[in-house]
Amino acid sequence: MEKVKNRWLIALSAVGIHLSIGSVYAYSVMTIPLNKLHGWLKSDVTFAFSIAILFLGFSAAFLGPWVERMGPRNSGRLAAVFYSLGIIGSGLAVKFGSLSLFILSYGVIGGIGLGVGYITPVSTLVKWFPDRRGLATGMAIMGFGFAAMLFGPIMAKLFQVMDIWKVYILLGAVYFCLITCSSLYIAPPPKGWLPKGMREAPVGADGEPAPKRAVRRDLAQMTVKEAIRTKRFYFMWVMLFINITCGIALISVASPMAQEVTGMSAMQAAAMVGLMGLFNGGGRIGWASFSDIIGRPVTFMAFFVIQVVAFLALSTVTDAFVFQCLIMLILTCYGGGFSTLPAFLGDMFGTKQLGTIHGFELTAWGIAGIVGPTIVTKVLEATGSYTTTLHIFAGFLAFAFLVSCLMAREIKAKRQWYAQQQSEEGVSA
Template sequence: MNANKLKNRWLIAASAVGIHISIGSVYAYSVMTNPVKEIFDVDGSVIKWAFKIAILLLGLSAAFLGRWVEKVGPKISGTTAGIFYGIGILGSGLAVQLESLILFYLCYGVIGGIGLGLGYITPVSTLVKWFPDRRGLATGMAIMGFGFAALIFGPVMQSLFDSVGVSNTFYILGAIYTVLILSSARYIERPPENYMPAGYNPGEGKTLKTDMANIDANASLKTTRFYYIWIMIFINIACGIAIISAASPMMQEKLNYTPMEAAAIVGLIGVFNGLGRIMWSSLSDYLGRANTYILFFVFQILAFYLLPKISMEITFLIILFTVITMYGGGFATLPAFLGDLFGTKQLGAIHGMVLTAWGLAGVVGPTIYDVVKNATGSLDATLGVFAGLFVVALIISLLMKRLVLKAYKGIEERNLKLAY
């Protein structure tokens, strides 16, 4: 590939957004719970198992297929993601039509979940390679699409359920997702080896530096920093998911909201989740990735400790929405941070392994919340537990900062010796 045939890197980013907006529709699952449960004549909790299976398979497929994604490249893995996710949604329509709950679990949960995992990690290492100067911004744009997808497809789903029925809705959405992902995958590709955008000189500035290393996934597992980042992400997600899953009853308890008013706040949570992904990942290009996570944890220690004590509506909501931006920002800043820590050699595979924290946190966070809340009946005690977890995350993030500074100091000393 010569310079004249280079693809537009911003269109590469747009293609990544196309993939993530499609698979991110999984976050609108609550919209389909009631219509689907009526078809199968079961409780909503039974239908939610398809969502849980899908998220579990997202984490597992991201972890175990990450090396394959790196090997075959984004075009093939993106196409495969589109096929799996499309078949999963189309098959869900058939399952509804046949009234087969097992087939619904298989299609939406297993097949669709594999498509989710592949689609989530496919654009990441590619974007990091195209945007060495703006890693946070580029990956944040794509992962913002995942966060905003529920706002786009949620109303579309409800409108289709009302107008064409449940099974036909799955058929229509399956076709839309398949076309969008496959067309996005056709354009996305890796840049040339050692690609640098015009005018970018790695090493200039205070936060945009050369990578600490450029190692493969197996080698990353032998480093301390892999486990530091895994713990940081696990705690950020566990605490964030816990508060998101309990947002509606919390609004009703603390602010005396009606269920409808609380539902409106849940909708706004989706907005701030998406905004946080692009905002914090972009800021991390200037603040530094380690500093961004330190800021997350310092603020959230105070936020989780103070939230139960605040009765003033506007203050409560400002703190809550800021926490939600940091939840989304943790996801979006992660790929760029991994690029800094491990390089881009097998970034997709490393990202996939770290995403196992997501699958585990999705179970642990809400479970801790429910157990402590039921045992104590106190929101103070419940959120206090999460504030304590953030203290652990802060300590780990400070150790990570120390490790990063030490590594870069070593790189600078080696470069100075080479210069002489």
């Protein structure tokens, strides 16, 4: 018999992929060097990042079926090719001073690599961890959140000692190797495989079989075509869209807002931004793991209640310490939404086409990456104050909480209906 792979090494491989593509969160390190080198406007350089996030979402959706068919190993290689080509192409664009080539390479080609790489390990991990879905997806997507802390300082140092275009070439090669090597070990579990704790009944102190750990069955096993016909698919999309819109908008203005509202220095604000990456990544593993205990619907309700209070409090706070605490709290919910999502989708739609369904939900990220910063910029230009912006986002989050309540009610009703159907079938048998 073929030896079954170690599922924790599968998870570690997934972290390797997400650490590589998550370097996109260190993008702000590139802005000033490119501005100084070629005089490119910061808004033009940032536009490439927005395009990358847009293509992440839509490539994850529309290439999801191919990812499912190719399997995680081959799709990981495809992600390595696209993402590394995008980074290397960006280096050539910098060398020749072509902004349009830079946007095409980093935004479009690199964005496709981001989308494929992001969903590649997710459905596989969910299959390996039916007993700890939140923990498994949290570990992988945690890598995406922590990547800025790893690659940000490395990129900043390389920009000081090398020509900028050479840094891109070097990073492209490094990312290709990391993603390719991480993909080599990833594979779905054998058909019918279960972890030891679910496969064998443990023995209690009295010698009798002890109760197995309760693992709730998936609500259904659906294809993507079936999933998009359900109300809960769109409830989830709205919840994800609002969570990302508010979080990414706050990230985009965190440094100047801290300086203007609390009087923090530029260096103190920069240190705060670095710490935000820690809480973003920590929230991904922490909230996703906690969702295994309290349930995914309750977890999303908690995200929105916490953030409504935090955004309203931010509009009145001027103390630097309290301000930073509120920012970090919001960032844990922002990151937690990403990591809890795949496990939640698995609970609702099963693992049959989880990667594809996950990809379609991520279109919310692609659109939110443009909508969030645009709203905060437009409102700031019109009012000159962060207060109105924070109140608007608090309203969005309150609406998302109502949607999460509808989601929980929908799931409860479906479970009761399925339980009744099974009971009737049992009686008739």
